[in-house]
Amino acid sequence: MDEAERKMRFVFAIRSKGVTDDRVLKAMESIDRGAFVRGLFAERAYEDMPLPISCGQTISQPSVVGLMTQALELTGREKVLEIGTGSGYQAAVLSRLARRVYTVERYRRLVAEARETLAALDLVNITVVHGDGSRGLPDQAPFDRIILTAAAEDPPGPLLAQLRIGGIMVAPVGQSDTVQSLIRVRRNETGFDYEELRAVRFVPLVEGLGAE
Ligand code: SAH
Numbered sequence: 208m209d210e211a212e213r214k215m216r217f218v219f220a221i222r223s224k225g226v227t228d229d230r231v232l233k234a235m236e237s238i239d240r241g242a243f244v245r246g247l248f249a250e251r252a253y254e255d256m257p258l259p260i261s262c263g264q265t266i267s268q269p270s271v272v273g274l275m276t277q278a279l280e281l282t283g284r285e286k287v288l289e290i291g292t293g294s295g296y297q298a299a300v301l302s303r304l305a306r307r308v309y310t311v312e313r314y315r316r317l318v319a320e321a322r323e324t325l326a327a328l329d330l331v332n333i334t335v336v337h338g339d340g341s342r343g344l345p346d347q348a349p350f351d352r353i354i355l356t357a358a359a360e361d362p363p364g365p366l367l368a369q370l371r372i373g374g375i376m377v378a379p380v381g382q383s384d385t386v387q388s389l390i391r392v393r394r395n396e397t398g399f400d401y402e403e404l405r406a407v408r409f410v411p412l413v414e415g416l417g418a419e
Contacts, residue, residue: 213253217269220255226273230281234303235273240266242324243294262314262419264410266294267356271407273300275354278377278391278404281305285351288369290340290412295321297356298333308333309347311340314417341414343369350374357412358387370394379409 208216218236226232241252243266248258257265275297279287281304289298292312298321302308310333312318318337325333336344341363343353348369355366355378362378370376374394381387389404 217253221270221273224270228277231277238299243296260294279352287352288350289354291356292321302330302333311336316419358409359412379407
């Protein structure tokens with residue numbers, strides 16, 4: 208299969224799972240997921256499935272990346288915060304649709320690998336921060352959009368507080384390690400509106416820094 212056909216199939220698979228926003232599909236077509244998957248699993252990078260990355264973590268399923276990106280309703284002007292850099296793939300997709308992306312990861316090793324991958328792709332509007340994302344990134348707050356790619360029992364208070372009025376947060380929440388609900392939160396003048404989008408499965412949000 209040549210590269211053009213591989214890309215076409217990749218985009219087709221994502222679209223058939225409900226990613227219908229053309230801007231999101233274009234952004235995903237332009238970012239080579241193969242650059243974010245190292246070692247044994249690299250050849251499966253164009254399949255619509257989550258794959259293992261360093262530190263026992265996972266790169267999300269492409270269709271889920273697409274659905275979460277779509278749910279953020281980006282226009283190109285936003286300052287976005289992602290919690291859970293992992294491979295850096297979701298951040299790369301966001302960087303094509305927003306003004307600036309900050310992404311926080313608790314494992315130093317993943318931070319180093321993601322920085323390397325993103326620099327090789329010349330994606331210069333992303334800042335990868337080593338830290339505990341459950342506290343958000345107070346120095347850069349407020350954010351127009353916040354996306355969590357690790358599951359918490361409830362949307363963390365510090366993150367809600369760092370969302371601008373009119374802003375949107377998308378996050379997997381729930382008590383179970385095996386299935387959570389993807390929720391969208393909109394901040395208005397007086398509070399927050401919550402909406403449940405679908406069932407998802409993410410690795411847990413863990414407080415503190417990682418061992419590696
Ligand atoms: N968005 C990633 C996939 C993330 S997997 C991608 O596109 O590849 C979830 C990531 O969240 C893991 O790398 C995990 O280490 C990280 N994580 C979990 N708890 C965290 C926390 N409190 N702060 C920052 N990162 C966290």
